[in-house]
Amino acid sequence: MEIVDTRLPGVKVVRPKIHGDHRGFFSEIFRSEWLPQVDFIQENLSLSAEVGTIRGLHYQEPPDAQDKLVMVVQGAILDVAVDLRHGSPTFGQWVAVELRAEDLTQMFVPVGFAHGFCTLQPNTMVLYKVSAPYSPARDRGILWDDPDLGIEWPVAPGAAILSDKDRRLPRLKDAEPIFRFGG
C-alpha cells in the first residue's frame, strides 16, 4: 500500500497492493491504520450507466461533514476534490485523479472539500466510505461547471448527464461560507 499527497494538502491518493495469481487477485483495500484520524461509519455504492455521468460537487455541513475514501469497483472515473475552506491558500482550487477498477486506486477527500466525479466507462460502480451519516438537511453542493473553478471535465459541454438537483447547485461565490481553514 502506498499513500501519496496531491497538490491539495489533505487530499491523498491511496494505492493498495494487489496480489495477483492464477485465480485473479487479492487486495486489502482498507485498513483503519492507513487513515488513523478518520472513523468511517457508512459505506455507499453508486452505479452510473452512461459515460459522462457527473455526480457532484457535493459536501455536507457540520456536524455531519464527511471525510470520504472513494474507489471504483467496476469501470473508471475522474474523481475531483475542491477546497472549500475560506482562508486556505488553496481555496477554490481542485485536484483530479483517475480511479480505475483495475488498479483499485482510491482518493481520500477530507472534510472541507467538495467531491464529485465523471464516469469514463459505462456501468461504473463507485464505492466510498464516509465518516458521518447521510443528512439530507445538511446536504450541499457547488455547480460542477462553475467557471470560477475551471475544472477540466472529460465530457463535452452539453453532453454531461446530471441529476436535476446537481443542475441547480450554486456557484462557489454564491454558496454559504461553511468551512474555515484551520477551524
Ligand SMILES: Cc1cn([C@H]2C[C@H](O)[C@@H](COP(=O)(O)OP(=O)(O)O[C@H]3O[C@@H](C)C(=O)[C@@H](O)[C@H]3O)O2)c(=O)[nH]c1=O
Ligand atoms: C448520498 C446519499 C443519498 N441517499 C439517497 C438520496 C436520494 O434518494 C438518492 C440519490 O442521492 P444523490 O442524488 O444525492 O446521490 P449522488 O448524487 O450519488 O450523491 C453522492 O455524490 C457523490 C459525488 C458524493 O460525494 C456523495 O457524498 C453523495 O453526495 O439516494 C441516501 O439514502 N444516502 C446517502 O448517503
